[in-house]
Amino acid sequence: MTGVCEVYQRAERAVSRVVDGETVIVQPGQGMVSITNEVGSYVWDLLDGNRAVPRIVDDVCDAFDVERPRAQEDILAFIGELRTHQLIVPCATGCSHD
């Protein structure tokens, strides 16, 4: 379960590259892969261990034409996928970073 107020950072060995407008995120050799669009790529860049999810939702809503409830739903789903594939790790909890 991905918590709204958790803070995440990219896993140490996760690497990414943009190919034809999509961002490929992978743990090399581990079978852990995610391919995402422009918004996902933007979120990926924000997963630096300094921003809780609400802050990331704010940033995405500022950068893209999207309603906040929809943005939060999609971002939580994306973060859940990244966690499942061990491409990010939680580094703190709580909304004090906001």
Add this chain to the structure above:
Amino acid sequence: MAKQAGQECLTTVVGGISVRITSVDTSLLVRLIEYMDAEEMDIPIDVTLRVEQVGEAGSPEVLSLGASFSDCIEGENEYTAYLNHSGTSVLLLLHGEYPLEATMNCLRQVIRRRIYSEGGIVLHAACIRQGSDAYLFYGPSGAGKSTVCSFAAAGHVVLSDDLTCLKRKAGGWVCWGMPGVVRNPNPESTPVYTGTPLKAVIRLIQASTTKLAPLHKSLALASLMAVPFEDTRFDMGFGIMEKVNRLVEDVPCYSLHFRKDPEFWDVISQQIGQAS
């Protein structure tokens, strides 16, 4: 087998890299020649590998022998290999009971390092030559690399069933297998040690019917990066994602749904082989 400085030696070429192996253990060299199907070659040598049977891993004797070298590969308790700075001179110290296996393992590691230092990559993938072109087959464990190799027929040369060396050359890619793997070599065709141009990269998916479809480059990159690497941390140090991305940019990528029969070769020949 030839002689060099009083020691017997043999020469093999992998990934465009010529390696001369010397040892006082003639029986080991004979077994290596048989295992690798090595030929006598009078060519410039890129790497010399001197094999000695010495003590135990980490012993004072072994450590003193490696004192003048700049790099080391530890083969668990089977061997210790010392390399000079440029990787052109290797002292292989065997400690265990399996000198052939230890020498081959060390040779693969030395080749892999040279391939990376020369800008190439080594991927867990099967590679088969058909005519003058090579096809790279990859996928997760159990995807069918061995099955594809088992269906190699007349006109096919299995360059690799597991590890394939690739180097970029003139806007395309050239590939080789690791030593001791090549099957069905055709003596009348171009020797495999010169490298074979890569025609296509093919992701394997076992299915009930055979179907070949173009694979989007992002998915090709993702799935190639997901297959196991020999030493992920080492490989990443050589910017492997950049190189794999270059590979999928340069070479057409496909997804092959195939069932366990040789029909897929017809599909490949029709859809890729004739599309030049």
